[in-house]
Amino acid sequence: MNAKPAWDGAIDEPTRALLGRRKVQPFTGTRPVIVAVDLYDLVYDGGPRPVRELMADFPASCGEHAWRALPPTVALYAAARANAVPIVHVTYDTRLETDPRGIHPTNRRRRQPDLALYKIKDELAPAAGELVVYKKRASAFFGTPLAAFLNELGADSIFVIGESTSGCARSSVVEAWSLGYPVAVISDCVFDRSELAHKASLFDMHLKYAEVMDQPAAIKHIRALSAQRN
C-alpha cells in the first residue's frame, strides 16, 4: 500500500472502517498476466484536458485522466515485456454486424463514434504475439475467450489496468475474482471520466475483490518474480 491510498479524500470514515473486516486474498502467484481494458484512441480523444471541456466534441474521452495514466502504463508494459509477464489487450468489437441495432454496453446516449477510434493507442499497441480480446459488454470476460486465454497462458494471478475504473475495469475485476484469481488493480494505470467514481470504485474493489497497488509496487512485484526465476 501507498502511504496515501489512491482513494484518499473521497471515502467517509464509517465506510473506510469496513477495511477492518476486509477478507480479500493477498496478491500472490508466480505467473501474473496483465489484462489491459479498453485503452483505445477514443478515450484519449481531444487531448489531456478536463473532461467537462471535452464533453461536447469528444463525449467518450477521459481527457486528462487518460493522459495522466499513459506514461506509467507505457513503463509498466516495458517492465512486463522485459520480465516475460504476458499482456492481454482488450478492445471493443467494431464489426458492424455485431451491432446492427445499436446494442451497447451501457445506457449512454451516443452518436456512433468513428469506429477507427477503437484502435488501441499506438504507445500501448499489442506487440507481436500478444493476445487481443474483442468484447461487446462491460466485463472483458463476457462473451469472450479471455478465461481460456488466461488458462492457456498459465496465469495464476491477474493485474487489471485500463478504463473505466467504475465500469469495464471494475466488472472485469469482479469476474477475475469470481474465477478464483488473486487480482491486483494498478491505481495509476486505471482511470475514469469521473474522479469520484474512480476513487470510490478503487476503494470498493480493494475492500471486496482486489489488492489496489500503485505502478511502482506492481513493477517491483514483476521484477521480484523474474529474479526468483533466474
Place this chain on the structure above:
Amino acid sequence: MRDFEDYCWRDVVTEAELHIYSAYVRERGVGKHPALLVVHPGAGLEIPAAWTGPAAQLLSEARRRGLLVLHSVPPGATPVAALAPLPDELVCTRPCESAFFSTDLERMLTTGHAQSLIVCGAPTSGALRASVIESKSYGYKVALAEEAVGDESIFLHKIALFDLAHKYADLMSLAELVEQLDEQTGTASKKAQTETNKA
C-alpha cells in the same frame, strides 16, 4: 417521475460530476415481461434492514401480478425472512458475487420467458451491483427501486446506485416502479395511485 438526478446520490455527487454524466439522462421504465430477482445478502454483513420492507412490498406486487420470481442466495445463507421464497419460486445458489456467475439463473430466465428484470436486494455495491451489470450484459433491461436495495455503507450504496442508474439500469422510487407495472398491465389500483401521489 422524479428528475433523473433526484435520488439518493444528490448529497455525494457534485453538480460538476453530474454534468459529465448528462449523456446518460434518459427516460426510464420497466421492460417488457419482467421477472423479479431478489438478491439475498450473505451472512455476516451488517446491513441496515431499512431496505427489506420496501423489497417485501415489491415482492408482493410482483407475486400479485404473477411475475416470475427468482431468488439468488449465497451458499449456506438463509434467505431474508421477509423475502422468503415460496415453494414454487426458483432459488439459485450463487458462489460468487453476480447472481449469474456459475449458476443456472440465465437458463431459468429463458425457460421462464422473462424479457427484462426488476432487481432488489443487498449489498447494493456488491452482489446487487454485479448482478445488475451482468443482467445488462445478457441483454435484459433492468429496473431498480431505490428503497428496495441496501448496503453496509451508505456512501457505497449511493455511489453504486449512481453508477448503476446512469450506466446500466433504470432507477426509480418504489412507487414509480409499481406505477410502471400498473401501466404495463393496465391494472392501476386506487391504492397504488394514492401512494404515487403522496410520493
